[in-house]
Amino acid sequence: xxxxxxxxxxxxxxxxxxxxxxxxxxxxxxxxxxxxxxxxxxxxxxxxxxxxxxxxxxxxxxxxxxxxxxxxxxxxxxxxxxxxxxxxxxxxxxxxxxxxxxxxxxxxxxxxxxxxxxxxxxxxxxxxxxxxxxxxxxxxxxxxxxxxxxxxxxxxxxxxxxxxxxxxxxxxxxxxxxxxxxxxxxxxxxxxxxxxxxxxxxxxxxxxxxxxxxxxxxxxxxxxxxxxxxxxxxxxxxxxxxxxxxxxxxxxxxxxxxxxxxxxxxxxxxxxxxxxxxxxxxxxxxxxxxxxxxxxxxxxxxxxxxxxxxxxxxxxxxxxxxxxxxxxxxxxxx
Amino acid sequence: xxxxxxxxxxxxxxxxxxxxxxxxxxxxxxxxxxxxxxxxxxxxxxxxxxxxxxxxxxxxxxxxxxxxxxxxxxxxxxxxxxxxxxxxxxxxxxxxxxxxxxxxxxxxxxxxxxxxxxxxxxxxxxxxxxxxxxxxxxxxxxxxxxxxxxxxxxxxxxxxxxxxxxxxxxxxxxxxxxxxxxxxxxxxxxxxxxxxxxxxxxxxxxxxxxxxxxxxxxxxxxxxxxxxxxxxxxxxxxxxxxxxxxxxxxxxxxxxxxxxxxxxxxxxxxxxxxxxxxxxxxxxxxxxxxxxxxxxxxxxxxxxxxxxxxxxxxxxxxxxxxxxxxxxxxxxxxxxxxxxxxxxxxxxxxxxxxxxxxxxxxxxxxxxxxxxxxxxxxxxxxxxxxxxxxxxxxxxxxxxxxxxxxxxxxxxxxxxxxxxxxxxxxxxxxxxxxxxxxxxxxxxxxxxxxxxxxxxxxxxxxxxxxxxxxxxxxxxxxxxxxxxxxxxxxxxxxxxxxxxxxxxxxxxxxxxxxxxxxxxxxxxxxxxxxxxxxxxxxxxxxxxxxxxxxxxxxxxxxxxxxxxxxxxxxxxxxxxxxxxxxxxxxxxx
Numbered sequence: 001x002x003x004x005x006x007x008x009x010x011x012x013x014x015x016x017x018x019x020x021x022x023x024x025x026x027x028x029x030x031x032x033x034x035x036x037x038x039x040x041x042x043x044x045x046x047x048x049x050x051x052x053x054x055x056x057x058x059x060x061x062x063x064x065x066x067x068x069x070x071x072x073x074x075x076x077x078x079x080x081x082x083x084x085x086x087x088x089x090x091x092x093x094x095x096x097x098x099x100x101x102x103x104x105x106x107x108x109x110x111x112x113x114x115x116x117x118x119x120x121x122x123x124x125x126x127x128x129x130x131x132x133x134x135x136x137x138x139x140x141x142x143x144x145x146x147x148x149x150x151x152x153x154x155x156x157x158x159x160x161x162x163x164x165x166x167x168x169x170x171x172x173x174x175x176x177x178x179x180x181x182x183x184x185x186x187x188x189x190x191x192x193x194x195x196x197x198x199x200x201x202x203x204x205x206x207x208x209x210x211x212x213x214x215x216x217x218x219x220x221x222x223x224x225x226x227x228x229x230x231x232x233x234x235x236x237x238x239x240x241x242x243x244x245x246x247x248x249x250x251x252x253x254x255x256x257x258x259x260x261x262x263x264x265x266x267x268x269x270x271x272x273x274x275x276x277x278x279x280x281x282x283x284x285x286x287x288x289x290x291x292x293x294x295x296x297x298x299x300x301x302x303x304x305x306x307x308x309x310x311x312x313x314x315x316x317x318x319x320x321x322x323x324x325x326x327x328x329x330x331x332x333x334x
Numbered sequence: 335x336x337x338x339x340x341x342x343x344x345x346x347x348x349x350x351x352x353x354x355x356x357x358x359x360x361x362x363x364x365x366x367x368x369x370x371x372x373x374x375x376x377x378x379x380x381x382x383x384x385x386x387x388x389x390x391x392x393x394x395x396x397x398x399x400x401x402x403x404x405x406x407x408x409x410x411x412x413x414x415x416x417x418x419x420x421x422x423x424x425x426x427x428x429x430x431x432x433x434x435x436x437x438x439x440x441x442x443x444x445x446x447x448x449x450x451x452x453x454x455x456x457x458x459x460x461x462x463x464x465x466x467x468x469x470x471x472x473x474x475x476x477x478x479x480x481x482x483x484x485x486x487x488x489x490x491x492x493x494x495x496x497x498x499x500x501x502x503x504x505x506x507x508x509x510x511x512x513x514x515x516x517x518x519x520x521x522x523x524x525x526x527x528x529x530x531x532x533x534x535x536x537x538x539x540x541x542x543x544x545x546x547x548x549x550x551x552x553x554x555x556x557x558x559x560x561x562x563x564x565x566x567x568x569x570x571x572x573x574x575x576x577x578x579x580x581x582x583x584x585x586x587x588x589x590x591x592x593x594x595x596x597x598x599x600x601x602x603x604x605x606x607x608x609x610x611x612x613x614x615x616x617x618x619x620x621x622x623x624x625x626x627x628x629x630x631x632x633x634x635x636x637x638x639x640x641x642x643x644x645x646x647x648x649x650x651x652x653x654x655x656x657x658x659x660x661x662x663x664x665x666x667x668x669x670x671x672x673x674x675x676x677x678x679x680x681x682x683x684x685x686x687x688x689x690x691x692x693x694x695x696x697x698x699x700x701x702x703x704x705x706x707x708x709x710x711x712x713x714x715x716x717x718x719x720x721x722x723x724x725x726x727x728x729x730x731x732x733x734x735x736x737x738x739x740x741x742x743x744x745x746x747x748x749x750x751x752x753x754x755x756x757x758x759x760x761x762x763x764x765x766x767x768x769x770x771x772x773x774x775x776x777x778x779x780x781x782x783x784x785x786x787x788x789x790x791x792x793x794x795x796x797x798x799x800x801x802x803x804x805x806x807x808x809x810x811x812x813x814x815x816x817x818x819x820x821x822x823x824x825x826x827x828x829x830x831x832x833x834x835x836x837x838x839x840x841x842x843x844x845x846x847x848x849x850x851x852x853x854x855x856x857x858x859x860x861x862x863x864x865x866x867x868x869x870x871x872x873x874x875x876x877x878x879x880x881x882x883x884x885x886x887x888x889x890x891x892x893x894x895x896x897x898x899x900x901x902x903x904x905x906x907x908x909x910x911x912x913x914x915x916x917x918x919x920x921x922x923x
Contacts, residue, residue, distance in 0.1 A: 079513075083421065156633075284596035289596065
């Protein structure tokens with residue numbers, strides 16, 4: 001187990017170095033000088049030269065990269081060009097909003113997706129199976145953007161039961177601690193704010209959770225179907241075990257493995273989905289921040305956030321691999 | 335052994351998950367989110383019915399109903415903005431989103447009146463100009479206080495001016511070193527230190543300030559009225575230093591409370607505001623950042639915001655016809671155009687340019703893509719500006735005439751290729767990748783223009799690229815024929831026409847837009863820029879507009895009156911052409 005762990009961790013390093021080089025390189029290949037963009041149309045050549053100097057854009061590109069990498073290893077991802085904010089500090093401040101959204105979406109996906117998949121597999125061909133797989137197919141094919149707007153239209157505009165966006169009401173003057181508002185409001189014992197935060201989270205979490213939910217449901221169903229057709233299940237039935245025992249104790253345990261993998265992959269995808277969701281729901285996380293930064297060519301933010309997301313992505317995948325190895329003893333010796 | 339704990343782990347995980355979702359879904363009934371919402375569940379809902387449905391969790395509706403519509407706080411005006419402010423120090427910013435916020439917090443010597451670009455007193459009560467137009471003396475209002483309790487006086491004006499103009503001023507210097515710029519000061523007053531057209535700003539006495547200019551500047555008062563040249567409390571500025579963006583302190587009707595990045599800026603009424611007659615009517619103002627146009631409109635429909643900018647043209651009619659809403663059109667201060675790059679050999683022939691102009695059906699474009707808020711442009715300035723020439727007869731839309739012009743110019747078979755920088759290349763027509771007030775849907779408009787041109791034998795291939803690169807390419811003269819537009823800064827004709835058609839002292843072609851070089855137009859505009867009587871200036875601008883039109887130096891397509899949407903109970907919102915209105919007149923009834 002330990003050897004496997006160490007091996008996996010070492011394979012991660014080149015990935016991260018590769019990502020950092022790609023992000024750094026690509027961004028500089030795109031035409032459009034950041035100094036010009038930043039200073040606007042009226043900028044004088046002297047000003048542009050001065051800003052290029054400040055950003056280190058005059059140095060050779062490899063030197064710029066090593067400076068970036070060295071600073072990144074020390075936890076310093078630079079300062080944003082447009083607003084002069086330290087990027088690391090801003091990631092720390094904005095990421096909790098994205099975490100909250102992503103966790104909410106995973107919960108939606110798991111709690112609906114897994115039971116739906118199991119029931120569909122057990123009652124294969126039933127109306128429940130047909131309907132839920134139809135919904136799953138629709139869910140996979142649905143653009144988050146559109147789904148988000150439809151949810152808002154239905155729940156916020158027509159029914160008035162949930163807010164259209166944001167994390168708290170405009171009039172709220174809640175002081176966050178960690179910026180995970182659900183946690184902070186409980187820590188402060190402010191149940192009203194907790195409910196408010198939950199209400200604001202509901203729609204974006206559902207919108208973001210729909211695609212993974214659909215994928216997880218379909219994956220669970222097919223994994224379960226495969227397991228259910230195995231001989232040992234027939235044996236279990238033949239022994240006279242209750243249906244529930246056969247499904248939960250015998251079948252589900254073996255069906256978990258592919259499902260875990262899919263869940264892991266989906267967690268990574270949620271981060272990219274979060275970018276769209278954050279825009280539709282005015283959610284102040286790092287996804288939207290990244291999009292804004294791309295438009296303004298704010299190199300330090302784009303580099304920093306992309307690297308950060310890559311680390312999170314790789315971290316999640318590593319965790320899934322380890323979980324997988326833990327769940328299936330055969331894997332660790334590969 | 336490990337499998338047992340795996341199982342436990344998952345059971346635990348599932349439990350936590352279920353708990354979480356039960357909580358999260360309490361207000362939202364259908365977790366599976368059907369594509370088409372089911373018909374039941376209106377506002378008057380089912381409390382008694384506890385239906386037992388096996389398996390399916392759709393019974394939760396009873397939890398929904400008790401949750402009331404969020405309480406409406408009527409002492410707060412909430413405005414939905416299209417984006418995030420860049421900074422809240424007016425001297426540093428150039429964007430309208432930031433400017434609208436700082437405009438509530440800061441005030442200058444003069445301001446734009448209501449929905450016009452006419453200049454009226456603000457912190458200055460009155461002013462006089464010397465005969466040579468080089469000395470301006472302003473009498474300041476007495477009893478004006480900054481939000482930090484300090485007094486506004488001539489000394490504060492002088493100190494602010496030093497901050498903007500003097501590169502050796504410690505705060506100015508620190509800002510520059512931190513990567514900030516004073517772009518508008520440089521643009522409107524010709525540069526810093528000795529380059530600035532303003533050579534001296536002095537406090538004659540506590541309520542009198544005198545400006546000395548190198549040479550008379552026609553748009554001087556209009557420049558002063560911009561949101562940029564508004565005053566900081568010198569004490570607060572010194573304290574804020576390079577953190578000025580986050581800590582604005584002025585004399586305006588609202589004072590700054592909080593800026594939550596990517597969420598909102600909150601302001602509250604300033605109790606000691608000098609203008610009691612125009613004291614803020616709402617206790618609080620919140621400017622929320624909702625980047626998506628549809629999401630913003632939904633927020634307005636749901637009653638979460640009271641007003642918004644960035645209404646899509648297609649939504650204008652719906653807002654207009656719904657009694658729950660109110661539509662306000664911002665007076666046009668924008669012009670969308672098609673620019674020729676004069677490095678393209680063919681475009682140096684006025685007949686070719688006229689053919690391009692006559693082949694566009696502007697009327698149809700304005701009708702189709704502006705949601706009823708656009709107007710056909712025949713010259714650069716929008717009609718609201720005093721340099722507008724109402725007598726210009728625009729080129730008629732006439733495909734046959736365009737064909738003939740092309741034939742006369744030596745292109746009997748139309749134009750598909752041009753000579754650009756010495757090379758023969760297919761003719762590209764570039765459209766902007768982003769929508770702007772002057773071009774709400776650039777791609778659709780470009781497609782329509784290209785189709786019109788094709789009828790006259792002008793065949794273009796449509797091109798675009800991301801916005802920053804687009805501007806960069808345009809600046810470097812790499813776009814042969816392209817769409818762009820202009821939104822005025824200070825309501826002065828100079829800011830439209832001279833900015834694009836005045837050549838430098840050496841009469842070199844203007845790199846900013848298409849390398850145009852027309853000395854006749856340039857000379858007239860330069861003359862108009864240094865006169866201080868408006869009537870004389872107006873004549874010159876009208877003359878220049880006529881020449882620009884007759885020579886087809888550029889094709890002006892449309893002006894737009896950007897639409898704003900409000901809840902029906904909002905009153906007193908007066909949209910200014912410069913996009914920087916004041917919120918102190920707004921009431922939410």
